[in-house]
Amino acid sequence: MSSLQVADPQGTQPCRSVLYIPGSRERALEKARDLACDAIIFDLEDAVAPEEKTAARDLLARVLAGADYGPRLKLVRINGFDTEWGREDAAAMARAIASGAKIDAILVPKVSAPADLDAVAVLAPGVSLWAMMETCAGMLNAQAIAAHPMLRGMVMGTNDLAKELGSRFRADRLPMQAGLGLCLLAARAYGLTIVDGVYNAFRDEEGLRAECEQGRDMGFDGKTLIHPAQLAVANAAFAPSEAELDLARRQIAAFDEVTAAGGGVAVVDGRIVENLHIVTARALLDKAAAIGALALAG
Numbered sequence: 001m002s003s004l005q006v007a008d009p010q011g012t013q014p015c016r017s018v019l020y021i022p023g024s025r026e027r028a029l030e031k032a033r034d035l036a037c038d039a040i041i042f043d044l045e046d047a048v049a050p051e052e053k054t055a056a057r058d059l060l061a062r063v064l065a066g067a068d069y070g071p072r073l074k075l076v077r078i079n080g081f082d083t084e085w086g087r088e089d090a091a092a093m094a095r096a097i098a099s100g101a102k103i104d105a106i107l108v109p110k111v112s113a114p115a116d117l118d119a120v121a122v123l124a125p126g127v128s129l130w131a132m133m134e135t136c137a138g139m140l141n142a143q144a145i146a147a148h149p150m151l152r153g154m155v156m157g158t159n160d161l162a163k164e165l166g167s168r169f170r171a172d173r174l175p176m177q178a179g180l181g182l183c184l185l186a187a188r189a190y191g192l193t194i195v196d197g198v199y200n201a202f203r204d205e206e207g208l209r210a211e212c213e214q215g216r217d218m219g220f221d222g223k224t225l226i227h228p229a230q231l232a233v234a235n236a237a238f239a240p241s242e243a244e245l246d247l248a249r250r251q252i253a254a255f256d257e258v259t260a261a262g263g264g265v266a267v268v269d270g271r272i273v274e275n276l277h278i279v280t281a282r283a284l285l286d287k288a289a290a291i292g293a294l295a296l297a298g
Contacts, residue, residue: 016238158197
């Protein structure tokens with residue numbers, strides 16, 4: 001998707017909870033099949049020690065060739081091309097996909113410019129790509145990156161971004177707002193899925209909930225997670241509430257009634273409802289239906 005377009009802000013592929021799973025841990029790969037996550041990032045980069053990289057690549061290709069992870073989105077994060085493993089990671093995943101492995105996309109780390117995606121696309125032609133957005137250059141080049149024809153999604157890498165910025169942790173993530181906003185704008189302009197960065201204190205449920213709610217309110221589709229204990233909080237935060245669904249249904253009903261009578265604007269709960277609100281309301285109902293279908297399939 002290389003042309004500029006208006007994105008569906010809700011999307012139909014649930015990505016509320018996107019869990020990192022180390023590609024080197026066979027037991028974790030097996031357990032992930034039964035976890036209540038919307039998407040999985042099978043990680044060959046940060047979660048795998050250097051001496052385990054090659055074995056992890058082979059293990060992951062073998063597992064994904066046979067394991068059934070259901071309708072969840074399945075991403076493989078490869079190593080960067082500035083390492084000795086990156087190019088073979090990309091080539092190996094491309095071969096695995098060609099042989100029938102159930103991989104939806106390759107996640108490219110530290111994407112700073114479209115050329116980083118081009119390099120992977122050469123070794124994995126026709127394979128969908130996602131971009132880790134975690135460098136200052138990546139923030140400044142977000143629009144050009146989002147326009148790449150093979151790109152389907154973005155993942156915020158807030159830990160690496162904080163390192164580059166030299167910023168301190170704040171609960172409100174004020175130092176992150178410029179970068180988060182630039183990537184959100186780019187993703188929405190080009191119809192991409194975009195998920196927020198990780199919350200490191202995996203036992204801090206209240207802190208996680210607050211950051212999920214902040215990300216949701218900003219417009220992210222979901223949050224990347226480092227531990228299964230975080231799944232329930234993310235799933236709840238990024239799912240439409242019953243109150244939101246009820247309002248969406250009432251907005252649609254009121255608008256349909258008004259338009260049938262020749263009008264163009266309805267009023268629900270004392271607020272104007274126009275066609276743009278109906279687009280959002282229908283997308284919200286579609287998202288709820290997609291979440292329900294994923295739960296049934298899982």
